Structure formats: C-alpha cells, structure tokens
Amino acid sequence: MVKKIQIDYITKIEGHAKLYVKIDEGIVKDVRMEVFEGARLFESLLIGKKYDEVPIITSRICGVCPQAHSIASIDAIEKAFGHVPNKSIETLRELLLIGQIIKSHTLHLYFLALPDFFNKRSVIELAKEQKEVLNLGIRLKKLSNEITTIIGGREIHSITNIPGGFTKAPTDEELTTLQKNIKSSLEDSLEGIKLFSSFSVPDYSNKTEYLYLKKDENPNVKGTVICSDNICNSVEKYADLMNEFVEEYSSAKHVTIGEKSFFVGALSRINQTLIPDDIKKILDKNSILFPSYNPYYNNLAQCIEIHILLQKAKDLIKKIDVGEVFHHKITPKKGKAVSALEAPRGILFHEYSFDDKGYVTKANIITPTTQNLKNMENDIMKILPSLLDKPEEKIKFELEKLIRAYDPCISCSTHFLDVIWE
Amino acid sequence: MKPKVAIHSITGCAGCQLTIYFLQDHLLDLLSKIDLVAAPMIQSKNSKGPYDICFLEGSVSSEEDLEKAKEYREKSTVLIAFGTCAAFGNMQSSLKYHPKKKDIPKKIYKNVDHLKIVESTRLCDHIDIDYTIPGCPPDKNEVFKFIKDLLLEKKPSLTTNPVCYYCTLNENNCLIEQGVPCLGPITNGGCKALCPTNNHGCTGCRGPIDDMNYTAQKALLKRIGVSEEVFIQKVQKFAPKRFDELIKRF
Numbered sequence: 001m002v003k004k005i006q007i008d009y010i011t012k013i014e015g016h017a018k019l020y021v022k023i024d025e026g027i028v029k030d031v032r033m034e035v036f037e038g039a040r041l042f043e044s045l046l047i048g049k050k051y052d053e054v055p056i057i058t059s060r061i062c063g064v065c066p067q068a069h070s071i072a073s074i075d076a077i078e079k080a081f082g083h084v085p086n087k088s089i090e091t092l093r094e095l096l097l098i099g100q101i102i103k104s105h106t107l108h109l110y111f112l113a114l115p116d117f118f119n120k121r122s123v124i125e126l127a128k129e130q131k132e133v134l135n136l137g138i139r140l141k142k143l144s145n146e147i148t149t150i151i152g153g154r155e156i157h158s159i160t161n162i163p164g165g166f167t168k169a170p171t172d173e174e175l176t177t178l179q180k181n182i183k184s185s186l187e188d189s190l191e192g193i194k195l196f197s198s199f200s201v202p203d204y205s206n207k208t209e210y211l212y213l214k215k216d217e218n219p220n221v222k223g224t225v226i227c228s229d230n231i232c233n234s235v236e237k238y239a240d241l242m243n244e245f246v247e248e249y250s251s252a253k254h255v256t257i258g259e260k261s262f263f264v265g266a267l268s269r270i271n272q273t274l275i276p277d278d279i280k281k282i283l284d285k286n287s288i289l290f291p292s293y294n295p296y297y298n299n300l301a302q303c304i305e306i307h308i309l310l311q312k313a314k315d316l317i318k319k320i321d322v323g324e325v326f327h328h329k330i331t332p333k334k335g336k337a338v339s340a341l342e343a344p345r346g347i348l349f350h351e352y353s354f355d356d357k358g359y360v361t362k363a364n365i366i367t368p369t370t371q372n373l374k375n376m377e378n379d380i381m382k383i384l385p386s387l388l389d390k391p392e393e394k395i396k397f398e399l400e401k402l403i404r405a406y407d408p409c410i411s412c413s414t415h416f417l418d419v420i421w422e
Numbered sequence: 423m424k425p426k427v428a429i430h431s432i433t434g435c436a437g438c439q440l441t442i443y444f445l446q447d448h449l450l451d452l453l454s455k456i457d458l459v460a461a462p463m464i465q466s467k468n469s470k471g472p473y474d475i476c477f478l479e480g481s482v483s484s485e486e487d488l489e490k491a492k493e494y495r496e497k498s499t500v501l502i503a504f505g506t507c508a509a510f511g512n513m514q515s516s517l518k519y520h521p522k523k524k525d526i527p528k529k530i531y532k533n534v535d536h537l538k539i540v541e542s543t544r545l546c547d548h549i550d551i552d553y554t555i556p557g558c559p560p561d562k563n564e565v566f567k568f569i570k571d572l573l574l575e576k577k578p579s580l581t582t583n584p585v586c587y588y589c590t591l592n593e594n595n596c597l598i599e600q601g602v603p604c605l606g607p608i609t610n611g612g613c614k615a616l617c618p619t620n621n622h623g624c625t626g627c628r629g630p631i632d633d634m635n636y637t638a639q640k641a642l643l644k645r646i647g648v649s650e651e652v653f654i655q656k657v658q659k660f661a662p663k664r665f666d667e668l669i670k671r672f
Binding site for chain 2: 009011012013014015016036037038039040041042044045048049050053056057060061062063064066107111112115121122123124125127131134138141142145153154155156157159160162167168251400411
C-alpha cells in the first residue's frame with residue numbers, strides 16, 4: 001500500500017504548488033499543499049505609494065483575476081476618501097467584475113479542467129477529438145475578453161478603471177454590440193452546463209462554512225456582509241472573523257474561522273442562488289441538487305454562474321448612461337477602508353489606510369485561494385482513504401482533479417508576507 | 423519537423439502566458455504548427471527538454487526560481503524573456519528602490535526562514551537571453567507576430583520606438599499637454615500606445631527605451647505638478663534596475 005504521495009508540480013492550475021501526503025498503515029497522517037511560488041511582497045510594496053498607483057500595482061498580483069484586484073482597490077480608496085461613484089460608474093464596474101468572473105471561469109473550465117474528464121493530458125490533445133467542445137469554450141472566452149476589453153481597455157491588467165471613475169467610457173455602439181453578443185452566447189453557456197452536468201463526480205460531501213457576500217439581503221458580487229448558514233459578519237469587521245497564519249511549508253498564508261477551514265467560491269454562491277428553471281431541468285436530468293457541499297461540483301457551479309451572470313450583464317448594460325461615465329476628481333483625506341467583493345474564486349478583501357495626502361500607510365489583502373487552502377487539505381485528507389486501494393497514478397490523478405475543482409490561483413495566494421531587506 | 427516549444431514560468435502572475443492562450447482566433451491554428459512539449463499551466467506531462475523555443479515568464483524570486491531559470495536556459499536553443507517580470511524584474515524587484523524604504527514597518531513573520539526569500543531580479547542578471555518581449559502584459563499582436571516570424575525562421579523584429587511615436591500615428595491628443603502624467607516619451611511602445619489611446623497616461627510597463635531623456639521627462643512632469651517623490655514611484659515601478667542603469671548616464 002502507498003505510504004507517501006508526492007506531486008512535485010501540480011499542473012493545469014495557475015501558479016506553482018506541490019502536494020505532499022503521508023500515509024501510515026492506511027491512515028492519512030499529513031496533507032500539505034506546498035506553495036513554492038516566490039514571495040512578491042505586495043503589501044510592503046504598497047506602503048508609501050500614492051493612492052492612484054495602488055490599483056495599477058494590485059492588478060499585477062494576478063494575471064487571471066486582475067480586474068477583481070483593481071476594482072477592490074478602487075472601491076476601498078473611494079470609501080476611504082468618502083467619494084461615492086454615480087450609478088453608471090458603479091454599474092460599469094459591476095459589469096467589468098462580471099466579465100472578470102466569466103473570463104476566469106472559462107479559462108479554468110475549458111482549458112484546465114475539461115481535459116481531465118476526457119482523460120486527456122491537455123486541451124491540445126482534446127482539440128483533436130472534441131473540437132466542437134473546445135470551440136464552445138473559445139467562444140465564451142472571446143466574449144468575456146470582449147467585456148473586459150470594451151470596459152477596461154484590454155483583456156489583462158485593465159487600463160481605464162481608476163479611482164474616481166473611468167478614463168474612457170465605452171460608446172453606445174460598443175455596448176449595443178456587446179449586448180447582442182451576450183444574447184447570442186446564452187445558448188453556449190447553457191450547453192456548458194449540459195456538458196459539465198454530464199460528468200460524474202465522486203460521491204462526497206463536507207459541509208464546512210460556505211461563505212458568500214450579501215448586500216441588502218441578497219447575494220451580491222459586491223457585498224457588505226460576509227455570510228454562511230451560521231455566520232453573519234460585516235465586511236468592515238472581517239479581521240474579527242478571519243484567522244490568518246503562516247504554515248512553515250508554504251509561501252502562502254492560510255486562513256481559518258476559529259480553528260476551522262471554510263469554503264469560498266462559485267459553489268458557495270450558487271448554493272445561495274435561486275436556480276432558473278431551464279438550468280434546473282438540466283440538473284434534474286442528471287439528479288444533481290443544489291445546495292451541494294461537494295467541492296467537485298465547484299466546476300458545475302462555475303458553469304451555472306457563467307449563464308446567470310451573462311443574463312445579469314444583459315440587464316446591467318441597459319442601466320448604463322455612457323454620458324455619466326467619466327473621471328471625477330477625488331480629494332484624498334486621511335482614513336481607512338475595507339472593500340470586499342466576489343472574485344472568481346471567492347471573497348477578496350482589500351484594506352488600506354491613507355495619510356492626509358493620499359499615501360498608503362498600511363495595506364492588507366486576503367485572497368480567496370488562501371481562504372480555501374485549509375479546506376482543500378482537509379478534503380484531501382477525508383477523501384483519500386476511499387482511494388487508497390487504487391494504483392498510485394490513479395490516486396494522484398483523482399487528487400489533482402479535486403485540487404483543480406477548487407481552481408486555486410497560486411499567484412494570488414503568495415503576496416502576503418511583509419519582509420524587509422536589510 | 424515541428425519546433426519543440428515550451429512555455430515556462432517562475433514567480434509572476436501568469437498574465438504573460440495568458441496572452442498566448444488568449445490568441446483565440448489563431449490559437450488552434452498556432453498550436454497545430456508547433457509541438458508544445460511543456461506548458462505546465464495547461465497540460466500535465468511536460469517534457470524536461472531539449473526545447474527549440476522556450477518562453478520564460480516571471481522574475482527570479484527564490485532559489486528554486488534561479489535553478490529553474492538556469493535549467494531552462496541550458497535546455498533551450500532560443501530563450502525568450504517573456505514579459506516585464508522576466509525582462510525587467512517588475513514591481514517585486516522595486517522594493518530595494520522604495521523611496522520610503524525606511525518607513526516600512528519591520529514586521530517579519532516569525533517563521534519565514536523556510537521560504538528562502540531572495541531579492542527579486544531579472545532573468546538577464548543570471549542567464550543569457552536571446553529575445554526580450556517586454557510588457558505587463560506583452561501585446562498580443564506583437565507576441566503573435568513574433569511567434570510567426572520565429573516559425574518562418576525570420577529574424578523577429580520588436581518595437582524600439584517610444585510610446586509617443588505611436589500616439590502620433592494614432593492621432594491622440596498629448597495627455598501631458600492636458601496635465602495628465604504620462605511616461606510615453608521614454609517608454610518602449612510595443613503596445614502601440616494602448617494606455618494613452620484609452621486616455622490613461624503611459625505607466626511605463628514596457629520599460630525605458632535605451633536612449634531615453636530622463637531629465638527632460640522629469641522636467642515635463644514637474645511642470646504639470648508631479649513631485650520628485652511621485653515621479654520616482656512612477657519610473658521605478660516596472661523596470662527599477664534598468665532605470666538605475668540608464669540614469670547613471672545622466
């Protein structure tokens with residue numbers, strides 16, 4: 001029987017991580033997700049920087065979810081300075097965030113996770129046999145890139161969204177075309193749900209706290225309250241809830257609630273969402289029920305979320321008056337603020353303090369992947385005994401599938417440490 | 423025979439390799455013309471070399487990064503420093519140049535010795551580079567043309583003109599003249615002036631052009647109210663060491 005499982009480079013995820021598992025006489029003794037991405041010390045870097053440099057810097061934390069970081073920064077900066085954006089600017093930011101979530105989900109689902117379900121080593125191998133499936137992914141990817149480019153100026157590290165508003169507004173014509181393209185993509189996103197709900201996943205459930213953001217009593221990508229079935233905590237007091245610590249084997253911090261691990265991400269959000277009938281029909285056919293506490297269903301939850309968010313984007317576009325979208329001058333003042341939003345992988349926190357001239361005096365950022373790391377380790381520990389009679393390669397494959405279902409974003413997870421060069 | 427291509431990364435944000443995967447309309451066509459033997463972000467089972475062409479993104483930010491960079495160099499016929507982290511070290515390498523370095527709290531987590539943290543540096547500080555494609559992220563069209571040229575065995579040409587050159591071609595109104603801080607006069611314009619075209623001052627993400635006029639740029643921004651401290655923050659953001667080297671000429 002296997003005594004040790006070691007995956008030295010977990011592939012098809014964003015960033016660099018290893019898995020190490022120790023087994024003694026059939027009992028799993030130790031599970032470690034070892035993140036070996038170098039530390040980039042973003043929080044230290046931000047100290048002393050002028051406020052308008054902040055979103056440019058934080059967006060570089062991650063190439064997969066840069067818009068989530070820049071929007072969180074801008075939101076916290078405006079809150080700290082007491083600036084309230086107008087409705088059109090607020091809506092455009094929400095639309096950008098939706099584009100960001102769809103873009104990240106599509107990349108993960110169709111380029112990283114999908115080959116697993118066809119027993120292929122990559123999307124390139126998959127393309128040889130399943131060209132149609134892959135083209136579906138490419139079309140959705142293209143649409144999400146279109147959203148982030150029309151609003152943000154480019155696909156990665158957006159340009160136009162800055163504290164105070166946008167440097168450039170999309171034109172009415174661009175928004176009309178976008179609206180049309182979103183409408184014609186809804187068939188694709190529904191196909192995606194059909195595809196992913198047809199894949200069987202291990203029968204497993206682990207009901208930890210599934211956290212999501214809520215605003216005015218509804219789940220919302222930009223929320224004010226951190227919730228689960230048992231928790232209701234204001235965003236401002238996130239630090240009272242989250243216990244951040246360093247594990248000596250990882251360059252990413254870990255987060256728990258008390259001593260317990262928890263889950264954030266698409267599955268958490270979909271568990272709280274009223275699922276529309278057309279989707280429900282597809283799920284019923286495959287006897288899939290939400291809420292679910294099976295992390296393998298995070299993939300399917302991402303598919304469902306793409307469809308629901310596209311519908312929402314269609315409605316949001318109607319509310320934008322491009323004449324109201326410009327760059328308001330904002331005046332710095334001494335203060336601090338927290339912003340929380342639903343990034344593709346779960347709740348993202350940015351907190352800053354500024355001096356009276358708008359220079360950063362303190363910064364704290366907690367990303368979704370760090371919040372999920374402990375839950376991921378615990379799930380591996382729980383699910384592993386049922387796999388131990390299988391050949392080692394098969395065990396590794398199943399564990400990688402579980403890790404990939406979490407869609408970890410390692411670059412995001414490793415910017416935390418404050419270190420000073422002497 | 424199709425060239426053996428690798429897309430590798432060390433510490434960074436993965437945004438550079440995404441520009442390749444975001445080629446969308448050209449992606450499947452491109453992938454059919456190469457043998458992508460290693461790309462751990464999108465495939466399991468990756469060859470350890472040799473590679474005909476290796477795109478390497480990220481900066482050297484740990485001992486492991488350094489080992490890997492050397493290994494990839496050894497195994498690659500053509501190695502490309504791909505993106506601003508690889509080319510210039512990017513912002514993680516700027517802490518050393520932090521104007522308020524002394525004010526940064528000396529808060530060190532007790533147990534970080536195991537991380538073997540090293541100061542972030544550029545690839546060219548450690549290994550030989552055949553081509554450099556700067557950009558945070560690199561420009562998709564420039565990347566596509568570069569790959570096409572390589573596959574056709576043409577010598578790839580990369581932009582050396584500053585951002586201002588492309589602003590003029592795009593008939594943009596000068597942002598500095600409107601009081602917006604912009605690093606266009608001294609920054610490599612491989613993006614074809616994408617930020618100024620979006621009405622945002624150039625942030626300098628492609629690094630400085632070799633013959634930049636640092637003094638004139640500083641004077642220009644001073645005239646529109648940019649303090650020396652903020653000016654240094656701006657120019658040291660993406661390519662701190664390159665700036666340091668070039669400034670010594672003044």
